[in-house]
Amino acid sequence: MSPSFNVLLGLLTVLPHYYLAQAAGFPAPLLEPLLEERQASTVPDYVTTYAPVVWLYSGETYFPGDLAAQLTNTVPEINYKPITGYTTPLTLNNLAELNAFNGTQVYLTSTVDITTNPAWLNGVKPDSTGKTEGATSMFVIVNDHGNGEVDAFYMYFYPFNWGGIVLDQDVGDHVGDWEHNMIRFQNGKPSVVWFSQHSFGEAFTYDCLEKQGVRPVTYSGNGSHANYAIAGDHDHTIPNLNLPDDGLLTDFTDQGTLWDPLLSAYFYSYNPSANTYTPYDPSYPSNWLSFLGAWGDEQYPNSDPRQHEIIPGVSATAKYTSGPTGPEDKQLNRTKVCPTSNEFICEIHTKLGP
Ligand SMILES: *[C@@H]1O[C@H](CO)[C@@H](O)[C@H](O)[C@H]1NC(C)=O
Ligand SMILES: *[C@@H]1O[C@H](CO)[C@@H](O)[C@H](O)[C@H]1NC(C)=O
Ligand SMILES: *[C@@H]1O[C@H](CO)[C@@H](O)[C@H](O)[C@H]1NC(C)=O
Numbered sequence: 001m002s003p004s005f006n007v008l009l010g011l012l013t014v015l016p017h018y019y020l021a022q023a024a025g026f027p028a029p030l031l032e033p034l035l036e037e038r039q040a041s042t043v044p045d046y047v048t049t050y051a052p053v054v055w056l057y058s059g060e061t062y063f064p065g066d067l068a069a070q071l072t073n074t075v076p077e078i079n080y081k082p083i084t085g086y087t088t089p090l091t092l093n094n095l096a097e098l099n100a101f102n103g104t105q106v107y108l109t110s111t112v113d114i115t116t117n118p119a120w121l122n123g124v125k126p127d128s129t130g131k132t133e134g135a136t137s138m139f140v141i142v143n144d145h146g147n148g149e150v151d152a153f154y155m156y157f158y159p160f161n162w163g164g165i166v167l168d169q170d171v172g173d174h175v176g177d178w179e180h181n182m183i184r185f186q187n188g189k190p191s192v193v194w195f196s197q198h199s200f201g202e203a204f205t206y207d208c209l210e211k212q213g214v215r216p217v218t219y220s221g222n223g224s225h226a227n228y229a230i231a232g233d234h235d236h237t238i239p240n241l242n243l244p245d246d247g248l249l250t251d252f253t254d255q256g257t258l259w260d261p262l263l264s265a266y267f268y269s270y271n272p273s274a275n276t277y278t279p280y281d282p283s284y285p286s287n288w289l290s291f292l293g294a295w296g297d298e299q300y301p302n303s304d305p306r307q308h309e310i311i312p313g314v315s316a317t318a319k320y321t322s323g324p325t326g327p328e329d330k331q332l333n334r335t336k337v338c339p340t341s342n343e344f345i346c347e348i349h350t351k352l353g354p
Contacts (some may be wrong), residue, residue: 043267043280046188047142047152050206051262052181053130053215054156055231057222058256062177065123065159066135067288068092070176070295073120073159074108076101080298082109092285099292106293107323110175114160114297115306121160121175130260138261141277141289143270143332148187151334155180155327156261160296162223166248169310169319172224175296176323179225180330181218184337190216192337192348196330197226197236197251203337204229204349220259221251228253234354272333289327296323 056063071090075082076098083101087094098106112118124135141153156179163172182194183206190206193216209229210217219228228234228251237248266284268277277289299315299322300307310317331339338346 041280043140044142044150044188046185046190047140047150047267048262050183050185050190050214050216051140051152052154052183052193052218053212054227054259054261055217055219055253055255056126056257056259057220057252058254059252060220060222060256061122062158062160062162062223062225063123063125063257064132064135064137064156064259064261065120066132066137067139067157068285069120069135070108070157070159071095073112073118074110074175074296076106076293077109077298078102078105078107080109080301092288095288096290096292099290103292104325106291107298108176108293108295109297113306114175123159126257126259129263130258131263132259132261133264136264136266138265139289139327140265140267141270141327141332142268143272150185150188151182151332152185153180153182153327153330153332154261155330156220156225157295158225161225163319163321164223164249164251166317167310169308171310171317171319172321173319174299174321174323176294177225178295178324178326178330179220179227180327181216181227182337183216193229194337194339195227195229197221197228197234198224200236200341201227201338202229202349203342203346204352208350208352210352219253219255221253224251226251228354229349230352230354231255232354270332291326292328294323294325298322 077083078101086097114121124132126132137157139155141155143151145151158177161174161177163170180196183190184192193204193206193209195202195218206216219231221228231254234251234253236251267280268286269280270277277286279286299318300320302309306320308319336343336346337348
């Protein structure tokens, strides 16, 4: 199609919205329908058609888990002390009430000592169809930037992160683990896919990725659940430089258990200016998305006998670190495909790699 034909087609699609908005007395930018008009009331079909499938590691013991179960197995604490005075029971429909208690200081803390290995930390192993039966563990958030550019965040939830072994010692274990892929669509076609890895990540063109049908494949690191585009060992000791060898910090991935997160998922559209989430189905809880606190225990102090620092005094080398914040903190309105951690070197790989 010629560019001028595209413009004509665009005008024909957009003008009715423009005049409708004018008639309703709302100012409308020319050439762009209102966000409310663009937001479909059902999940855009391309968001499900191109949803990633996830290979979990063959030796994985910490599977994806049910988000609501995280609330029944924890209590909110500030400064290691349970808080009181909130609506009970806490559910995905009232969790953000906790924001009134210095929200960012709230840690959803396991009710039992996690060193006793309570079973809920292990999540739910996907069955032979790839489903985490009874456990809703993916949350898809759609941000329509306008001009045909739509980001779909596929947020994966795991009840526990096993950080791995460094210099023969456990490091970086924490309750609660949020990871994600983000697919940037242009006019309903997937263009680039972001893979979250620890505090960083990688971007690849959709075209170069391994696929099952049209669905991109992601490999989840053993325990850490960092997302990689190819199977194998991933040395991530140096941020943003992934090497295929075993280094100080290595993620192991392979085709262990196939997880199809679409089979147990909730879907939302996101309005960045209002910072609100609209569930595509009224049965999907959405209040929890505004919760500002952490989805796991606060890093245990060094006085806690469970705690241990590989390098004494360096809290980042602790055996147990703090639980993560939720999707709200994942830069849902990012301009580049990469979040700010990778903004300056937002390299979009056109070939598969570690
Ligand atoms: C995979 O993770 C489990 C803990 O969940 C650990 O025991 C095992 O050693 C890990 N495997 C590798 C290869 O790191
Ligand atoms: C919030 O934090 C402030 C400053 O740390 C403290 O004075 C206040 O008591 C806290 N409020 C609650 C409800 O925890
Ligand atoms: C969201 O990002 C777009 C650019 O894609 C920007 O124009 C807009 O101002 C941002 N909205 C907010 C609330 O930051």
